[in-house]
Structures are given as C-alpha cells and as structure tokens.
Amino acid sequence: xxxxxxxxxxxxxxxxxxxxxxxxxxxNPPEYRIVNADSAVASAMEAPISGTxxxxxxxxxxxxxxxxxxHWINVIALSLMLFSGLQIxxxxxxxxxxxxxxxxxxxLSLGARQDAAGHLVGITRIGHHQFTTTGVLGxxxxxxxxxxxxxxxxxxxVPGPGWLALGRRWHFFFAWVFVLNGLCYVGxxxxxxxxxxxxxxxxxxxxxxxxxxxxxxxxxxxxxSEALRYNILQxxxxxxxxxxxxxxxxxxxxxxxxxxxxxxxxxxEVVGGRQSARTIHFIIAWAFVAFVLVxxxxxxxxxxxxxxxxxxxxxxxxxAGVTDGAEEDSGQDxxxxxxxxxxxxxxxxx
Amino acid sequence: xxxxxxxxxxxxxxATSVIVAGCDRISQSxxxxxxxxxxxxLNHRVQALLSPSSAMAREYSDADISAVFRPNGxxxxxxxxxxxxxxxxxxxxxxxxxxxxxxPLMLSIDDLKxxxxxxxxxxxxxxxxxxxxxxxxxxxxxxxxxxxxxxPQARFVVFHCFDDMDQGTPYYESVDISEARHPQxxxxxxxxxxxxxxxxxxxxxxxxxxxxxxxxxxxxxxxxLVRSFATIGEGHGGYWEDQGYEWYAGI
Numbered sequence: 358x359x360x361x362x363x364x365x366x367x368x369x370x371x372x373x374x375x376x377x378x379x380x381x382x383x384x385n386p387p388e389y390r391i392v393n394a395d396s397a398v399a400s401a402m403e404a405p406i407s408g409t410x411x412x413x414x415x416x417x418x419x420x421x422x423x424x425x426x427x428h429w430i431n432v433i434a435l436s437l438m439l440f441s442g443l444q445i446x447x448x449x450x451x452x453x454x455x456x457x458x459x460x461x462x463x464x465l466s467l468g469a470r471q472d473a474a475g476h477l478v479g480i481t482r483i484g485h486h487q488f489t490t491t492g493v494l495g496x497x498x499x500x501x502x503x504x505x506x507x508x509x510x511x512x513x514x515v516p517g518p519g520w521l522a523l524g525r526r527w528h529f530f531f532a533w534v535f536v537l538n539g540l541c542y543v544g545x546x547x548x549x550x551x552x553x554x555x556x557x558x559x560x561x562x563x564x565x566x567x568x569x570x571x572x573x574x575x576x577x578x579x580x581x582s583e584a585l586r587y588n589i590l591q592x593x594x595x596x597x598x599x600x601x602x603x604x605x606x607x608x609x610x611x612x613x614x615x616x617x618x619x620x621x622x623x624x625x626e627v628v629g630g631r632q633s634a635r636t637i638h639f640i641i642a643w644a645f646v647a648f649v650l651v652x653x654x655x656x657x658x659x660x661x662x663x664x665x666x667x668x669x670x671x672x673x674x675x676x677a678g679v680t681d682g683a684e685e686d687s688g689q690d691x692x693x694x695x696x697x698x699x700x701x702x703x704x705x706x707x
Numbered sequence: 708x709x710x711x712x713x714x715x716x717x718x719x720x721x722a723t724s725v726i727v728a729g730c731d732r733i734s735q736s737x738x739x740x741x742x743x744x745x746x747x748x749l750n751h752r753v754q755a756l757l758s759p760s761s762a763m764a765r766e767y768s769d770a771d772i773s774a775v776f777r778p779n780g781x782x783x784x785x786x787x788x789x790x791x792x793x794x795x796x797x798x799x800x801x802x803x804x805x806x807x808x809x810x811p812l813m814l815s816i817d818d819l820k821x822x823x824x825x826x827x828x829x830x831x832x833x834x835x836x837x838x839x840x841x842x843x844x845x846x847x848x849x850x851x852x853x854x855x856x857x858x859p860q861a862r863f864v865v866f867h868c869f870d871d872m873d874q875g876t877p878y879y880e881s882v883d884i885s886e887a888r889h890p891q892x893x894x895x896x897x898x899x900x901x902x903x904x905x906x907x908x909x910x911x912x913x914x915x916x917x918x919x920x921x922x923x924x925x926x927x928x929x930x931x932l933v934r935s936f937a938t939i940g941e942g943h944g945g946y947w948e949d950q951g952y953e954w955y956a957g958i
Contacts, residue, residue, distance in 0.1 A: 457839060613958070619763055
C-alpha cells in the first residue's frame with residue numbers, strides 16, 4: 358500500500374532518491390536548477406525537471422521558512438499538551454455539564470471495578486452505557502507492570518506515572534508556546550496575505566465543493582500545479598482548526614481558571630458552566646486529534662516524501678505535464694510552457 | 708486485518724512511549740521542572756493584567772449550592788491539640804495572628820464575628836478538576852489585618868494549620884497581601900448557614916475565591932505576616948507547593 362502511494366507521487370526511484378536528499382539536506386542537485394526564493398522574481402522560484410519517465414517535473418518553493426518553523430513548533434506543542442492534558446484529566450477522570458461536578462452526574466467517566474476473581478476491570482461509562490475497556494481506559498498496566506486504576510494509560514500521559522503537579526507544568530508551558538506560536542502564525546499570515554489568499558475560500562472554491570468532496574472520497578489528488586492550491590475542503594478544515602478549535606480550546610482552558618472567571622464569567626455561563634468548559638476543552642482536544650489523523654492520512658496518500666519535503670525544506674514537486682481534472686485554466690499552459698511565469702501568490706502556500 | 712491493527716497499535720504505543728519516556732527524563736531532571744515552571748510567573752502576571760486584582764469572583768444563587776460540599780485532603784486532623792479543641796466544641800479555640808504586625812492577636816470565633824463579616828456563594832475548583840458550590844460566611848481577612856496592624860514591609864500572609872500531612876508535616880499555605888485584602892478573601896466559620904463541619908475545616912478556614920482548592924487552608928491555627936516564606940516548610944509557600952504545585956493557583 359505504502360509503496361504504491363509513494364510511486365504515485367514520485368514515479369521513479371531516481372527522483373525519489375533526489376527527493377530524499379533534498380528532504381534531509383535541502384540539497385539542490387544541479388539538474389534541478391532551483392533559484393532561491395529570496396531572490397528576485399516569482400518565476401525564478403521554479404525550475405523544470407525532466408524525470409526518466411519523460412514527464413516534466415518542477416520543484417516549487419511552496420512553504421516559507423517562518424511557516425515551516427511555526428508548523429513544527431505547533432506539532433510539538435499540541436502533542437505535549439495532549440499528553441499532559443490527559444495526565445491532568447486522570448486526576449479526576451470524569452466529565453460533567455454545568456458548573457458543578459455532582460457525584461453520579463458525570464456524562465463520561467473512566468473507572469474500575471473488581472470482577473469475581475478479584476481482577477481489576479476497566480470501565481468506561483458514557484451516559485447510561487458501560488463498556489469494558491481494560492488495558493486502555495480505566496485500568497491499564499502501571500510502571501511496575503501491574504494493572505493499575507487510571508483513566509488514560511501511562512503511554513499516553515506526560516509524565517508517564519500519575520503526577521498531576523508536573524503534568525500541569527508541561528501543560529501550561531506548552532500552552533504558552535501554542536498561544537504565542539498561534540498569534541505569530543495569524544499575524545504573519547495576515548501580513549503576508551497567506552490567510553486571505555490561500556485559506557479564505559474563493560467563489561470558485563465554493564462552486565467546486567461537490568467535486569472536491571468526491572475527489573477526497575476517491576482519494577484522488579492533483580499532481581500538477583493544482584496541487585499547489587489548497588482545495589475548498591483544505592481551506593475550510595484549516596480555518597475551522599485555527600479559528601474554532603484553536604481559539605475555542607484556549608478560551609475553554611481559560612474558562613476553567615478561577616482567576617480568569619472573575620472577568621470571563623459571562624463566557625462560562627454561555628457554555629453552561631465551568632464543568633461544561635472542561636468538557637468542551639476535552640472534546641476539542643480530541644477533535645484536534647481527529648484532524649491530525651486525517652491530515653497525516655492525506656499527507657500519506659498524496660505523497661509522504663513530497664509533502665514532508667515541502668514542510669521541511671519548503672520545496673514541493675509537481676508534475677508539470679499533468680492536467681489535473683479539477684483544473685480548468687493552468688494545466689495545459691504548464692505543459693506547454695514549463696517556464697511559464699505564474700505569479701508567486703499562486704504558488705507559495707504557507 | 709487483526710495483524711495490521713495490532714501492528715498499528717504497537718506502532719502508536721511505541722511512538723508515544725518513546726515521547727513519554729523522554730518527557731519523564733526531563734520531568735525528573737533538575738532543570739526540567741524549573742524551565743517548565745516559568746509558565747507560572749507568566750500565568751500570574753498575564754492573568755493579573757487581564758483579570759485585575761479587584762475583579763470579583765462570580766457569586767451564585769442558593770439554587771446553585773451543591774448538595775454535599777465534597778471535602779478533600781485531611782477530613783479529621785489527628786493531632787492532640789486539635790482533638791482537645793474538638794472535644795470541647797472549639798470553645799477554647801483562638802486564632803493566633805503574629806509576625807510582622809504591630810499588635811499580635813489571639814482571636815476567638817466570637818471575636819472574629821465582631822469584625823467585618825461577609826456571606827458569599829462561590830465555586831470551589833479543585834486542582835484535580837472537580838467543582839462544588841457552597842455558601843460561606845466569614846470575617847474579611849482584610850479586617851483582621853487592619854485590626855492587627857500590618858507592617859508595610861510584610862509581603863505575604865502565611866496560614867499554619869492543625870492538620871499534619873505525611874510524616875508529620877503540618878499543612879500550611881500563603882497568599883500575597885493583595886490577595887489577602889481582596890473583599891472575597893474570608894476566614895470562614897460557616898458553610899451553608901451551619902458552623903463549619905470538621906471535614907471542611909472546622910472551626911476556621913481560608914477562602915481565597917479566585918484560586919484553586921489547595922490554597923483554601925483548613926483548620927487554621929495561626930496567621931503569620933512575613934516578608935518571605937523561604938524559611939517556612941521547604942520554602943515554596945505551602946504544603947502542596949513543596950510537592951511541586953504552583954504557588955499561584957489562579958489556573
């Protein structure tokens with residue numbers, strides 16, 4: 358499965374090797390004729406490449422350096438906030454709606470009971486439904502190798518053993534990293550018009566939404582210059598993740614702060630109370646996980662090496678000879694004139 | 708299929724285990740918790756900016772009060788001094804106020820009731836994540852401080868408690884003068900219109916309405932005004948702070 362996917366994006370091993378070299382070392386082989394993006398004109402950012410298959414390929418400078426750095430900082434911050442957040446959750450592995458956490462009123466709880474033989478059984482309760490989740494939720498192997506009562510297992514929490522005080526330190530440290538990185542991202546994206554140009558859906562994007570959904574369902578991805586443009590589903594996903602998930606999870610985190618509630622109480626009331634805020638914070642955290650899973654899946658099926666190189670070195674390869682189905686305007690031009698000048702704003706996707 | 712699924716699970720578990728193990732090494736190092744702990748100062752400063760020191764904690768209605776105010780930590784101090792006071796229904800109880808004050812005091816609950824008191828229905832948020840709502844009645848800490856006359860050099864109010872934690876370490880807490888003088892900071896003697904029950908800190912406990920539960924010291928024995936808490940306990944300003952929790956518990 359994996360190999361066919363890779364060859365789909367980068368059809369021959371020679372190109373693959375070169376791609377790997379670029380990925381790891383940002384090495385520019387002479388035949389690639391890449392001109393540094395910082396220099397002069399937009400058209401210089403790309404260079405035609407002839408693969409052995411004969412179809413011309415071009416490396417295009419796609420993601421600017423600040424965006425690449427912010428992307429990977431975000432990967433680290435989100436991961437550590439998830440793991441330390443689950444550590445904090447484990448201190449009271451139940452969720453409620455409202456302001457209070459009344460006993461017996463949790464809508465979700467991870468707990469344990471003993472079976473007839475005295476073994477611990479992990480129980481996940483959602484509303485009135487109970488599930489046995491021994492080994493992962495409720496009861497899992499502790500650091501001493503014995504089954505222990507704990508919400509999420511030690512391989513999903515930072516620190517691994519139950520250690521709320523340190524979990525909070527990890528969480529708040531990376532919360533600041535996440536917030537400052539996010540503010541830099543939004544500021545930079547507004548200033549460079551990345552947000553307005555690449556993320557805000559155009560009328561053409563909206564018209565193509567049906568087609569885009571079908572393409573995604575068939576795992577069909579463009580390889581020509583259309584691959585450089587975010588499609589409508591990408592645009593919507595990124596906007597929702599940044600402005601609803603990102604802003605929402607920070608606000609719900611702050612809504613749990615007793616000091617902040619002195620001024621944020623109207624927001625706390627709107628969402629139903631402090632325990633509701635804790636619930637929403639938890640749900641958005643898993644929505645981030647769902648987004649990351651889809652994001653990584655799309656990266657895998659649209660060319661892992663190419664996409665990774667794009668987010669590490671900035672350079673992304675496209676098939677200049679391919680006319681993408683979804684594309685109406687530029688594909689043929691690209692095939693006919695590999696050096697055609699296409700404005701930078703159509704290219705740089707950061 | 709099952710093979711592939713278990714392979715996937717092993718891969719994910721393996722990957723996260725490596726991350727978790729790396730983080731555990733940082734958590735156990737000398738520098739790790741210190742670097743991570745820098746967020747506390749940032750939290751304190753930025754929250755004070757966004758939520759001014761005069762901002763009031765939300766107060767609730769009678770209908771919002773929890774049926775049971777869940778106690779946490781010590782629910783029955785075992786020290787002989789406390790047991791003697793309890794046997795006599797706290798009639799001999801006196802709160803000691805000393806340190807950097809011009810007039811050291813010994814105050815009974817009745818003495819406290821003669822100072823400015825306040826009643827408030829506020830939410831109690833435990834560091835573990837749960838919340839309960841209760842109605843508190845108590846003396847404004849600021850009234851006690853005014854009565855004792857605080858040295859302008861004093862920066863913190865330290866609360867010494869009757870209950871011993873592990874290995875006989877007495878519980879203690881501290882807040883700064885600004886938090887101590889907040890109108891919702893009380894020395895509470897009543898919960899839900901009844902004398903404070905033993906599990907909730909009888910006969911007197913602290914209420915700091917905009918901080919987490921571990922700041923709300925129960926079983927108050929003595930209030931001490933200090934310039935620094937570096938020589939008290941292990942020097943971090945409270946029993947749980949000495950175990951690695953933040954002194955600023957506003958989040």
